[in-house]
Amino acid sequence: MDEHVSIEKIIYGNLSEKELKHISSCQKCNKIYNSIFAKVPENLVATIENNVREELILKFREMKALGHLNRSIPEKRIQKNGKQDILKYIAVPISFLVFAVLTFTLLYIGNFENITQQKIRYENKVSLSFNNLTKDKIKVEVKDSSLIIKLTETPKSFSLKGIAESNFQNIKIIIGNQVYEFFGSEFNAVYSDSKLIVNGKTLTPTKEESRTKGFKNEIILNDGSVIKCNVEEIGESFIIIETEEGKRRLNKSEISKIRYLY
Amino acid sequence: MSEAVIRLTQIDDFIYHECMETEAELIYKILCGDESAFIELYNKYSKMLIGFIYRHTNDINETSDILQETFVRLLENIKEYNPKGSFKSYIFTIALNIIRDRKRKESFEKKMMPKIYEETISTEDENEDKLKELYNIIENLSEDDKNIILLRLEGYKIEEIAEILGISSRTVNRALKKIIDKLKSKGGFYG
Numbered sequence: 001m002d003e004h005v006s007i008e009k010i011i012y013g014n015l016s017e018k019e020l021k022h023i024s025s026c027q028k029c030n031k032i033y034n035s036i037f038a039k040v041p042e043n044l045v046a047t048i049e050n051n052v053r054e055e056l057i058l059k060f061r062e063m064k065a066l067g068h069l070n071r072s073i074p075e076k077r078i079q080k081n082g083k084q085d086i087l088k089y090i091a092v093p094i095s096f097l098v099f100a101v102l103t104f105t106l107l108y109i110g111n112f113e114n115i116t117q118q119k120i121r122y123e124n125k126v127s128l129s130f131n132n133l134t135k136d137k138i139k140v141e142v143k144d145s146s147l148i149i150k151l152t153e154t155p156k157s158f159s160l161k162g163i164a165e166s167n168f169q170n171i172k173i174i175i176g177n178q179v180y181e182f183f184g185s186e187f188n189a190v191y192s193d194s195k196l197i198v199n200g201k202t203l204t205p206t207k208e209e210s211r212t213k214g215f216k217n218e219i220i221l222n223d224g225s226v227i228k229c230n231v232e233e234i235g236e237s238f239i240i241i242e243t244e245e246g247k248r249r250l251n252k253s254e255i256s257k258i259r260y261l262y
Numbered sequence: 263m264s265e266a267v268i269r270l271t272q273i274d275d276f277i278y279h280e281c282m283e284t285e286a287e288l289i290y291k292i293l294c295g296d297e298s299a300f301i302e303l304y305n306k307y308s309k310m311l312i313g314f315i316y317r318h319t320n321d322i323n324e325t326s327d328i329l330q331e332t333f334v335r336l337l338e339n340i341k342e343y344n345p346k347g348s349f350k351s352y353i354f355t356i357a358l359n360i361i362r363d364r365k366r367k368e369s370f371e372k373k374m375m376p377k378i379y380e381e382t383i384s385t386e387d388e389n390e391d392k393l394k395e396l397y398n399i400i401e402n403l404s405e406d407d408k409n410i411i412l413l414r415l416e417g418y419k420i421e422e423i424a425e426i427l428g429i430s431s432r433t434v435n436r437a438l439k440k441i442i443d444k445l446k447s448k449g450g451f452y453g
Contacts, residue, residue, distance in 0.1 A: 007396065008442040011411075013419060035393055037417050040316045040325075048322065049308045052330045053301065059334055060300050069337070070295045 005029050010036055125166045132158040145169040151176075157192035173198075178205035217241070218259040219250070231258065286345035293340060304333060307350075310416075311357055317412040318361050328364065332357045354426045358409065399444045403437075410437040 004026065005019045010033055015023070023029045039045075063069050119129045122140040126147055130138070132155055139150045147168040149160070154176045164171070164185040173180045173189060173196065180196045180203040189198045196203050215228040219241065229241035229248075239258075240249050291299035311332060316325045335356050336343075343352060400411050406427075413423045420438070424431045 008445055011396075011414060011445075012438055012442060013414070032393075036396075036415060040313055044322060045309055045312050048312055048326045048329065049305075052308070052326055052333070053304060055330050056304060056333050057297065057301070060297055060337065063337055064295045064297075069293060069340075 005033075007032060007036065126162055126164045128160060128162045130158060130160045133160070142166075142168070147171045148174065150174040155191075157190075159191070160187075160189040162187050162189070175205075180205050215243075216261055218261055219255055220257040220259070221250075221254055222256050224256075228261075285349035289340060289343055289345065289349075292337070300337075307353055310350075311353070313416045314354070314413065315357060315361065317415060318365075324364070328357060328360050331360050335360070348425055348428075351426050351428050355428070362405070396445065399441060403441070407437040407440065410434050411441055414438060 005015065005023055009015065009019065010023075023033050060069070118131075118133070118135055119127065120135055120138065120140070121127050123142070125142060126140065128138070128140070128149070133151070137151055137153050137155075139152060141148050141150075145168055147164060147170075149162070149172065151174065160173070162171070167185070170181055170183050171187065175191065175196065180198070182198050182203060184199065187198050189196055191197075196205070215230055217229050217231045219227045219229060219231075221227070227241065227243060229243045231239055231241050232247070233240040237252050238249055239252065239255070240247060242248075285303070288299045288303045292303065308329060311329055312325055315328045316322070319325050319328065332353065336353060343349075400408055403411065409427060410423055410433075413426060418426065420431050420434045423434045427434075
């Protein structure tokens, strides 16, 4: 016969399968086990439960009638576990992101031209708006009553709208070494496939007369860069030169060599 | 397998798989005046509480009164309930406070050996004295240790007792060992 299971073990719990088997088969152990863990008889429990339930329902109705149990409570009070908290932390940034993306998309589709378009204004004389170009690649100057718009780089295509606020003899758009000349105070120019169409007409370019041809000197700087220019004045420690961009003062220490082209 | 063993397994299932999920929802509904939610909550916890309260009171009427007062206090303080905490621990704490108050006023007898257990053991039973000895030991324990052993005798596991009383499993273990050591010092049940 197996050894009896001690009451100490029964109380402490964590009984092994063997011990449980013994308790269920041994009359003595079974009796002691049931005595220790004996429950209040079910009929008695049911009587207490029913009586108290009736009393409590009346109490509940009374409290409800007095207005103690008819209020709403903050949402956070009914959170069951951390999952909802996590969802909240994720949902807010995601909603914000979706909102931002949607807003941008709508604006972009509805107002594409305005978003990509840039504008410049030159000395209250002309307003230019353009696509596929950046401000730093456009140089505007007025020379001999001509408005000259020069692109420092030649893009594959671009569009350029202009409104001249002064009277110009003509307008020149210079792309690379091609000069397009036309007349009028308002223009709508579109450039693609090396063709410039202004106000619906394709213009034939003329070649720009390079000013560099007229320079007599070539200055090689210490860093190796070359400036074509006309040397106007040579001081003790400096020289003044005229370049395509205008007059410029250079320190002699910056200069490696001066060449005379003629 | 004895009935008692089967009953313990059922309690396990109830505690770990059913009651932890919906208390917050039920409390919310009760706050909004939903009577059926209150009855559902009552049905879930009344049996557990009756067993535990009875072990303290050894009196059916006192058990009824304390059970009723527990739920009335729950209703009165329901707005203070924090759904992130354990509801079981919350309601058992209410019941324990009421038991403590009543014991202080000595409104029920202090006899720890419940009548129903006395009935399960015949006078010829050789273990009667030992069981009585067990309850004598329980009677002389501190209040906290007493709660631990009475919950254990209700069939709760160490982890469940720790959760209900809001203490660590280590404390529960220590208290149970203390009682077992006392029992052993009295000769144990089977020597």
